Amino acid sequence: xxxxxxxxxxxxxxxxxxxxxSYLRTRAEFSDYxxxxxxxxxxxxxxxYNTYYTSFNANMAMNEAFLESATVRDNIVRIxxxxxxxxxxxxxxxxxxxxxxxxxxxxxxxxYPDTVTIKKGDVFISxxxxxxxxxxLLKDTQTSxxxxxxxxxxxxxxxxxxxxxxxHYTVDDTQKQDFVIPAENVDTEILTVSVxxxxxxxxxxxxxxxxxxxxLTSTSRNYFLEETEDLRYKVIFGDGVLGRKLIDNEFIILKxxxxxxxxxxGCTKFSFIGQATDSSDRPISPSSMSLGTIDSSExxxxxxxxxxxxxxxxxxxxxxxxxxxxDDYAYIVSDLYPQAAAVTAYGGEKLNPPIYGKVYIAVxxxxxxxxxxxxxxxxxxxxxxxxxxxxxxxxxxxxxFYVVPKVYPFFNGNETSRSANELGTEILKSIDKFNTQxxxxxxxxxxxxxxxxxxxxxxxxxxxxxxxxxxxxxNLDQFTFGNIFTQCLDFGNPITNPSDTGGNSAGDSTxxxxxxxxxxxxxxxTGYTENLADLVASGETAYETATPADEVIYSSGTRTTExxxxxxxxxxxxxxLLLVATRNEKEVVLNAxxxxxxxxxxIVCVGPLNVADTGDGTTRIPVVVHPTTDSxxxxxxxxxxxxxxxxxxxxxxxxxxxxxxxxxxxxxxWSYGGTPINIIEYxxxxxxxxxxxxxx
Amino acid sequence: MPAYRFRSEKFFxxxxxDFAVSFKANPNTxxxxxVTNDNAIKQSVRNLVLTNFGxxxxxxxxxxxxxxxxxxxxxxxxQEDLRDxxxxxxxxLEPRVETVSVVVSAPESSSITxxxxxxxxxxxxxxxxxxxxxxxxxxx
Numbered sequence: 001x002x003x004x005x006x007x008x009x010x011x012x013x014x015x016x017x018x019x020x021x022s023y024l025r026t027r028a029e030f031s032d033y034x035x036x037x038x039x040x041x042x043x044x045x046x047x048x049y050n051t052y053y054t055s056f057n058a059n060m061a062m063n064e065a066f067l068e069s070a071t072v073r074d075n076i077v078r079i080x081x082x083x084x085x086x087x088x089x090x091x092x093x094x095x096x097x098x099x100x101x102x103x104x105x106x107x108x109x110x111x112y113p114d115t116v117t118i119k120k121g122d123v124f125i126s127x128x129x130x131x132x133x134x135x136x137l138l139k140d141t142q143t144s145x146x147x148x149x150x151x152x153x154x155x156x157x158x159x160x161x162x163x164x165x166x167x168h169y170t171v172d173d174t175q176k177q178d179f180v181i182p183a184e185n186v187d188t189e190i191l192t193v194s195v196x197x198x199x200x201x202x203x204x205x206x207x208x209x210x211x212x213x214x215x216l217t218s219t220s221r222n223y224f225l226e227e228t229e230d231l232r233y234k235v236i237f238g239d240g241v242l243g244r245k246l247i248d249n250e251f252i253i254l255k256x257x258x259x260x261x262x263x264x265x266g267c268t269k270f271s272f273i274g275q276a277t278d279s280s281d282r283p284i285s286p287s288s289m290s291l292g293t294i295d296s297s298e299x300x301x302x303x304x305x306x307x308x309x310x311x312x313x314x315x316x317x318x319x320x321x322x323x324x325x326x327d328d329y330a331y332i333v334s335d336l337y338p339q340a341a342a343v344t345a346y347g348g349e350k351l352n353p354p355i356y357g358k359v360y361i362a363v364x365x366x367x368x369x370x371x372x373x374x375x376x377x378x379x380x381x382x383x384x385x386x387x388x389x390x391x392x393x394x395x396x397x398x399x400x401f402y403v404v405p406k407v408y409p410f411f412n413g414n415e416t417s418r419s420a421n422e423l424g425t426e427i428l429k430s431i432d433k434f435n436t437q438x439x440x441x442x443x444x445x446x447x448x449x450x451x452x453x454x455x456x457x458x459x460x461x462x463x464x465x466x467x468x469x470x471x472x473x474x475n476l477d478q479f480t481f482g483n484i485f486t487q488c489l490d491f492g493n494p495i496t497n498p499s500d501t502g503g504n505s506a507g508d509s510t511x512x513x514x515x516x517x518x519x520x521x522x523x524x525x526t527g528y529t530e531n532l533a534d535l536v537a538s539g540e541t542a543y544e545t546a547t548p549a550d551e552v553i554y555s556s557g558t559r560t561t562e563x564x565x566x567x568x569x570x571x572x573x574x575x576x577l578l579l580v581a582t583r584n585e586k587e588v589v590l591n592a593x594x595x596x597x598x599x600x601x602x603i604v605c606v607g608p609l610n611v612a613d614t615g616d617g618t619t620r621i622p623v624v625v626h627p628t629t630d631s632x633x634x635x636x637x638x639x640x641x642x643x644x645x646x647x648x649x650x651x652x653x654x655x656x657x658x659x660x661x662x663x664x665x666x667x668x669x670w671s672y673g674g675t676p677i678n679i680i681e682y683x684x685x686x687x688x689x690x691x692x693x694x695x696x
Numbered sequence: 697m698p699a700y701r702f703r704s705e706k707f708f709x710x711x712x713x714d715f716a717v718s719f720k721a722n723p724n725t726x727x728x729x730x731v732t733n734d735n736a737i738k739q740s741v742r743n744l745v746l747t748n749f750g751x752x753x754x755x756x757x758x759x760x761x762x763x764x765x766x767x768x769x770x771x772x773x774x775q776e777d778l779r780d781x782x783x784x785x786x787x788x789l790e791p792r793v794e795t796v797s798v799v800v801s802a803p804e805s806s807s808i809t810x811x812x813x814x815x816x817x818x819x820x821x822x823x824x825x826x827x828x829x830x831x832x833x834x835x836x
């Protein structure tokens with residue numbers, strides 16, 4: 001049987017050509033195909049060329065049919081559509097401005113107009129380092145006028161970068177219609193879709209975006225969004241079962257913003273180019289307006305790339321609106337409760353002791369306040385729709401780790417015009433930004449000193465490097481004044497054991513621990529009075545047997561003459577907690593077993609203790625510990641935040657010094673005479689979650 | 697580009713047989729006509745000279761510059777260039793022949809007909825006889 005050309009699927013021209021020649025070799029009719037000048041060779045070229053292009057075309061076409069191998073964006077998007085995945089659109093940068101308008105009195109000169117209105121549209125412009133951009137107001141904004149001063153204040157006006165445009169369609173039942181937004185760079189998050197019964201009608205129904213058909217009815221006013229060809233988005237309405245079906249002749253209005261995306265981030269100073277009118281329809285002159293920027297433009301982003309769609313679409317599909325894994329729970333809760341700043345979920349089996357059959361979801365709200373019980377129940381009930389039977393979701397408040405960095409940046413004073421103080425301020429700004437920007441996804445993460453330091457180093461070109469000493473803090477807050485309590489704080493990270501660095505656990509006189517790793521803020525403990533402290537200081541009474549003196553109520557003008565002494569708690573370097581006070585610049589140990597500390601596990605247990613009062617009058621006592629390593633592990637359900645960072649810039653040209661990254665003896669306070677253990681300064685302020693003052 | 701196996705190098709005594717480039721039907725068999733031996737080689741030489749670089753798919757090195765050169769003013773320099781080009785092309789791409797001489801000349805009527813005479817004399821490898829091929833080059 002004669003051979004037949006075998007390389008029909010090859011994607012190499014010469015292989016195909018050779019295959020045809022091999023076939024001809026088995027035939028006697030022609031012999032010249034080997035010579036490039038022969039007519040047979042010309043004919044073989046044509047045949048091979050044809051085969052080559054057919055197989056190439058087939059190969060490309062098949063590649064485009066699968067998500068994994070598709071390369072053309074339109075095709076990728078089309079496949080992702082089958083997975084119910086809509087690629088993220090370009091995102092408009094947004095800024096926040098405040099505007100104060102001085103209104104003129106109404107004719108007659110007695111009273112001011114009631115309100116001032118700024119019309120929606122492209123009413124602001126601003127520029128960043130690269131270009132000038134228009135910013136728009138999405139809705140008409142109105143504010144009332146102060147009748148005493150005539151001032152109208154628009155506080156926190158959010159403006160979006162781009163041009164506010166609108167497009168309309170009239171529903172026509174006789175033809176197949178696609179409601180496409182006729183522009184490329186549209187931010188779909190701020191798209192508004194409204195429908196009127198007819199073009200002339202004044203009645204308008206606003207439709208909202210639906211990503212899930214679970215709760216849709218035949219009257220739900222929802223629309224779906226899909227990306228179609230050429231980076232356009234298509235609005236799709238319900239079919240009468242899943243969402244309301246549009247009726248012939250209804251009038252659809254699409255209002256959208258065409259934006260420049262991330263190019264417009266960083267615009268700081270805004271100018272008003274629109275028109276403001278008062279309630280008497282009088283235009284207000286620009287000279288009576290003053291404009292301030294609260295937040296410069298940020299959050300602008302490019303549209304999702306084809307590569308990202310390929311990655312995310314199948315993963316998004318795998319969630320399928322079911323809560324199965326921990327990430328599913330976190331994702332769905334952040335969807336159900338958009339006010340959440342951060343959400344983390346973890347299975348009960350990760351707890352110690354393990355609790356099976358429960359999933360814990362820690363939610364921290366954007367305001368920093370813990371969720372109330374009603375909200376928790378509401379989230380839980382909504383979550384039950386998604387979760388597997390027999391698994392009970394439990395919404396909990398996150399534990400908060402306060403991480404206190406002490407930063408020593410080294411800089412070359414000859415390379416910057418900034419003073420050390422200015423540099424310090426700049427670094428503090430960077431740290432604040434680091435703290436707010438990394439708010440998402442910090443649960444279950446780590447805080448690495450190296451990453452933190454590189455952020456510090458990037459604050460100014462003159463900084464050559466930096467050393468950061470981290471301490472961690474939590475509040476003792478499970479107590480009420482006047483009642484005995486016990487509370488354990490879990491820091492989730494090993495704490496430096498003073499016996500490991502210079503002391504021994506026996507703590508004998510030859511090698512006692514040199515410092516404390518745990519310190520509390522100042523407070524007043526019931527029974528520990530100045531008299532008692534003086535007695536202990538003079539060595540006359542053993543503190544173990546000291547009976548708490550007369551009942552004392554501090555700082556409220558009470559009947560007693562006894563005064564409580566301010567006390568602190570610290571560890572003795574051997575696993576015990578001491579209650580200490582200072583008398584005549586000497587430390588006095590009032591109680592040598594007020595609690596315990598487990599250095600390896602990072603657990604501090606205080607109590608039994610009766611707190612009478614605290615320095616700031618709140619039921620919080622700050623406790624700080626010194627972690628063993630520079631990498632701080634964030635356990636599940638813990639929300640870390642940076643608290644009260646301190647920055648000490650060092651100009652290494654004039655001060656060629658170095659700073660150790662672990663130095664418990666680096667005091668800014670004073671040493672206590674006669675005490676074998678030196679005391680690092682006690683924390684002063686109770687920890688509070690930093691409030692984020694932003695418009696968004 | 698894979699190496700070609702020139703079977704002709706092994707079997708010189710074998711006859712050469714190729715399609716006739718005209719693709720005219722043989723009046724007897726009604727099949728397309730063929731050319732053999734020295735005629736096949738003649739046709740091959742002609743094909744090569746009249747092929748431009750880039751005409752053959754994926755094989756940019758096959759062909760000659762002759763067609764392009766026809767657009768230059770005809771003088772002794774071009775005549776020389778044409779001769780070299782044709783000679784090189786044949787030596788480069790047709791292993792079955794050894795070129796003896798190439799003569800490029802303009803016929804008397806060339807000022808009217810705009811054509812150039814090419815006469816190539818070559819020996820088929822393994823044969824003593826000198827073959828002759830003449831053709832007209834015309835701008836198309």
